[in-house]
Amino acid sequence: MKRILFIFLIFNFHYNYIFSQCCGGHSPIGGNTNQGTLPKYTLQINSFYKHAYSAGYMENDHNSDFKFVENANNNFLGLQVGYGITKRFTAEVEAGYYINRTQNFKLNDTKYILEGKGGSSATFTGRYNIYKDSIKDFEFTMGLGVRLPWSKIPQVIDGVELAQDVQPSNGGYGLSLQSFLFKEFDDAEINIFMINALIINTENTKKYREGNSFITGLFFSKTFKKISAIAQVRNELRTYAYRYGLRVNSSGGYRLLFVPQISYTVKQKYNLAFLYELPIYQYYNGIQIRDRYAFSVNLNFRLGLSKKANQLCEK
């Protein structure tokens, strides 16, 4: 029972954008998801909202007095639909939409705002449970995802093409390889969960290629009836971006984040979660705008599409 509840929690893990680009707002996400597989014939819908804020500049791991963008923020909505096709295989599709992706400037004593909004990308993922030992409470799952850009044409506002950092869609394709490791310690009533992901990006029509990302998230959870506390420590490494085949020196870097999360589950069907992303350590190649904080609200719903699956969900 406890196990089912835990598996149903949403482990927020963001695939697609994660890291800010060289000069622009802390970008969201491709999705927040339970990275394991779903029970057969079970449909899971996960919607989420994320706000992120960046301000000031950093050079490597210290503050920089460089000035250009005053601050940047974005508000993002995501929807993810997953379905357990077989006992071991889950298919997922997720899509994201930027309500705004904004950079504020003060240039020659005049304030300027650059703002994009619109669809971000759609990601199709297949996840296969390779190993599961119910007695030892251990499982291992791997996944492969393909990300399609919402648009390959850069967004134009009032006759001006927006800069890469405020474009809602990066215009490139992506491939993600994921692994998911779960271990439950019955005696201590603690669950540990590890997610690894490699995200490879392709060049867009502007000959710009975002750096590839390597991400590891380690989750610890403790459940108290309907409420669960989850602590996540996430490591993100992003390689340099390339423009016209030339390396963008102020791009990519390394971040270590602490992400506390509170989840509330009702009837093992609905789950509401709030989480806050706090950078612990950041190292930026060159000079880049600094990610300050981000928070997300997630609403998750699970439904069995067959009698058996329903019984499983309600158990």
Place this chain on the structure above:
Amino acid sequence: MKRLLILIFVLGLFAFACKKENSKPSNDGAKLFTFNQLKADKDSLKQGDVTSIRAQITGEGSFAWSCTSGDIFGTGNTVLFGAGSCCAGNHEIICTVKDKNDNSEAKSIFIYVY
């Protein structure tokens, strides 16, 4: 299962939906402008600085701006171009003027950001 397949199909339609290309009307109208010049105050910039770029036309037309990298601020015939820490290098700034008869002409300049 059937409901799921329908759901996947509908989501797939959204994901793969293509934008209809705007069909270009035939260019049978007279050109209503002459694009005289595209000029920037500076041809090289320090990262974090901006420069003004002006498109000079005779006649009537609307202005569209794009660049290979960097930021463009403002609209109309005069804009600011700037580049942050991301954008060292030589960047092309393109201005396209279009009239109501759908005639268009583009000019570009290069600004070096160091």
